[in-house]
Amino acid sequence: MTTAPTRKTHHLTIPVKASDIAMLKPGDIVYLEGVVYTAREGVYDRVLEKQQPLPVSGQSGSDLFDISNVNFHCSPAAAILDDGSYKIGGVTATASFRFSKWMERWLDLTNTKIVIGKGGMPKEDYTNILAPRGAVYLTTVGYGTGALLGRGVTSVKDVFWLDDLGIAQAMWMFNVKAFGPFIVDSDIAGNSLFAEHNAAIAENISALYDGLKPPALSRYGETDNRKDEVM
Amino acid sequence: MTITAKHIETAAYEIMKKAAIDIPDDYLTGIEAMADTESGDLSAFVLSAMLDNYRAATEDRRPMCADTGLPRYYVKVGDKARMDSMVALEAALRKATADATHDVPLRPNRVHPLWRTEHNNNLGINSPEVEWSFEPDADWIDITTVHKGGLFGTDYRMLFPGDGIDGIKRFLLDTLIAFGKRGLACQPAIVGIGIGGSKDTCMQLGKQAACLRVVGDRNPDPEIAKLEHEFKELGNSIGMGAMGFVGSSMVVDCHIEVGYTHTGGMPVSVHTFCLSSRRATARIHSDGTITYRTDPKWFTPYMRREGIS
Numbered sequence: 001m002t003t004a005p006t007r008k009t010h011h012l013t014i015p016v017k018a019s020d021i022a023m024l025k026p027g028d029i030v031y032l033e034g035v036v037y038t039a040r041e042g043v044y045d046r047v048l049e050k051q052q053p054l055p056v057s058g059q060s061g062s063d064l065f066d067i068s069n070v071n072f073h074c075s076p077a078a079a080i081l082d083d084g085s086y087k088i089g090g091v092t093a094t095a096s097f098r099f100s101k102w103m104e105r106w107l108d109l110t111n112t113k114i115v116i117g118k119g120g121m122p123k124e125d126y127t128n129i130l131a132p133r134g135a136v137y138l139t140t141v142g143y144g145t146g147a148l149l150g151r152g153v154t155s156v157k158d159v160f161w162l163d164d165l166g167i168a169q170a171m172w173m174f175n176v177k178a179f180g181p182f183i184v185d186s187d188i189a190g191n192s193l194f195a196e197h198n199a200a201i202a203e204n205i206s207a208l209y210d211g212l213k214p215p216a217l218s219r220y221g222e223t224d225n226r227k228d229e230v231m
Numbered sequence: 232m233t234i235t236a237k238h239i240e241t242a243a244y245e246i247m248k249k250a251a252i253d254i255p256d257d258y259l260t261g262i263e264a265m266a267d268t269e270s271g272d273l274s275a276f277v278l279s280a281m282l283d284n285y286r287a288a289t290e291d292r293r294p295m296c297a298d299t300g301l302p303r304y305y306v307k308v309g310d311k312a313r314m315d316s317m318v319a320l321e322a323a324l325r326k327a328t329a330d331a332t333h334d335v336p337l338r339p340n341r342v343h344p345l346w347r348t349e350h351n352n353n354l355g356i357n358s359p360e361v362e363w364s365f366e367p368d369a370d371w372i373d374i375t376t377v378h379k380g381g382l383f384g385t386d387y388r389m390l391f392p393g394d395g396i397d398g399i400k401r402f403l404l405d406t407l408i409a410f411g412k413r414g415l416a417c418q419p420a421i422v423g424i425g426i427g428g429s430k431d432t433c434m435q436l437g438k439q440a441a442c443l444r445v446v447g448d449r450n451p452d453p454e455i456a457k458l459e460h461e462f463k464e465l466g467n468s469i470g471m472g473a474m475g476f477v478g479s480s481m482v483v484d485c486h487i488e489v490g491y492t493h494t495g496g497m498p499v500s501v502h503t504f505c506l507s508s509r510r511a512t513a514r515i516h517s518d519g520t521i522t523y524r525t526d527p528k529w530f531t532p533y534m535r536r537e538g539i540s
């Protein structure tokens with residue numbers, strides 16, 4: 001098998017420092033060590049819409065965002081064992097664009113600097129929300145690298161709101177080591193790897209349809225004007 | 232001899248594990264071949280990371296992807312197989328689902344569609360789905376589980392006879408491009424296309440074509456087999472690879488299934504079975520022994536039969 005070309009690879013410790021983040025360029029590979037937390041719609045709804053207080057971390061009672069500035073859009077394949085401990089099998093990100101509307105308030109509230117998920121967010125979010133706050137977006141790979149990422153989770157540090165939100169939506173804090181690979185999508189200048197690739201691919205798209213006859217029936221979705229007839 | 236609910240439960244529990252953890256050989260070979268030919272370097276990086284991931288899953292016995300999809304079953308009952316209770320068979324499938332969800336673990340993805348309530352065991356109203364078929368001159372029961380993830384990559388369109396093959400190509404391109412960007416469909420995928428039937432059959436055929444036929448399998452109708460090849464090439468010529476990066480790895484294989492349809496229409500569905508193309512099959516023989524494989528052998532000649540018999 002051909003081995004994939006080697007790419008610039010960074011091994012970063014969490015909380016990630018501003019100087020580390022400044023080095024990341026779109027297309028670079030990142031591995032993480034430290035504590036990451038998960039947050040998806042259940043958490044944003046609870047904290048940002050229902051105004052419930054953020055949790056504090058277990059024994060020490062410290063602010064968990066002092067420990068982690070890495071937000072992972074994820075829900076693990078986890079089980080609660082009979083002794084009350086957790087078994088983490090696979091770990092995979094979920095599509096981030098759905099959380100875009102909460103990111104601005106969330107970053108301000110938590111001082112998060114790295115957002116990890118699936119598929120990136122719109123480039124405008126990088127320009128207007130992440131980059132001005134010194135934050136970047138890393139994408140998981142594949143996206144099904146659940147086993148590799150599961151290996152990177154060494155233990156569960158804490159879990160919040162498990163009873164109310166369920167396994168998939170609860171807020172997990174994972175101790176991680178050699179956690180990755182992730183690909184840098186956005187940098188602190190607000191560039192987006194996905195946007196660059198989409199633009200390159202878009203150049204060829206209309207040629208693919210050349211010579212195909214027009215559809216017998218139009219459909220809403222091809223037009224935004226709902227006063228149009230589809231015939 | 233009679234096949235018992237206990238046999239079914241053992242087999243179903245085992246295939247739940249196998250499906251979640253071990254990538255089927257046919258799909259693995261397909262991805263290895265694509266990794267060899269992919270020229271887009273980011274897309275090639277993604278494919279090689281996926282190959283690492285399959286190895287890690289098998290070594291650690293952990294799910295290859297944490298989105299363990301919506302576990303479901305396809306049951307093929309040999310005409311001469313004897314089972315004391317079909318209701319007990321379904322109950323055994325439900326029990327195996329709950330047990331495997333806890334033990335593997337699978338992510339408890341199943342929630343009520345409106346209230347979002349869940350039982351943490353992948354069971355609920357109308358779930359898991361169990362689809363049935365029969366096979367003449369056989370005394371076994373085949374149980375296949377499919378764990379299909381992916382909220383993206385599937386679509387349906389009512390086309391008309393005048394749209395012809397061009398219309399199907401247009402629809403296929405629309406779907407692959409829309410869901411391929413940023414890799415939302417987690418391509419390269421096994422693409423299943425259902426053509427004909429009524430709307431629900433059309434969806435069902437496309438889904439079964441994606442999930443229950445192995446990479447390299449061809450439709451027995453040579454003309455349809457040619458279309459399968461042509462559509463695969465079309466998908467791989469978009470210029471898009473894994474994760475929507477520039478490249479050529481979009482479609483590992485394309486499978487088409489057809490069903491007779493209304494004379495005025497040509498319904499078409501497109502389904503993509505993702506980088507975690509998870510399926511596993513158990514055959515429970517009449518003496519209670521169980522054998523395992525990854526080719527469901529769902530579309531038998533009897534299954535695709537024409538005419539009266």
Ligand code: SF4
Pocket residue numbers: 092142143144296297298299300379380381382415416417505506507
């Ligand atoms: S589409 Fe498949 S590979 Fe991608 S996250 Fe879902 S289950 Fe995993």
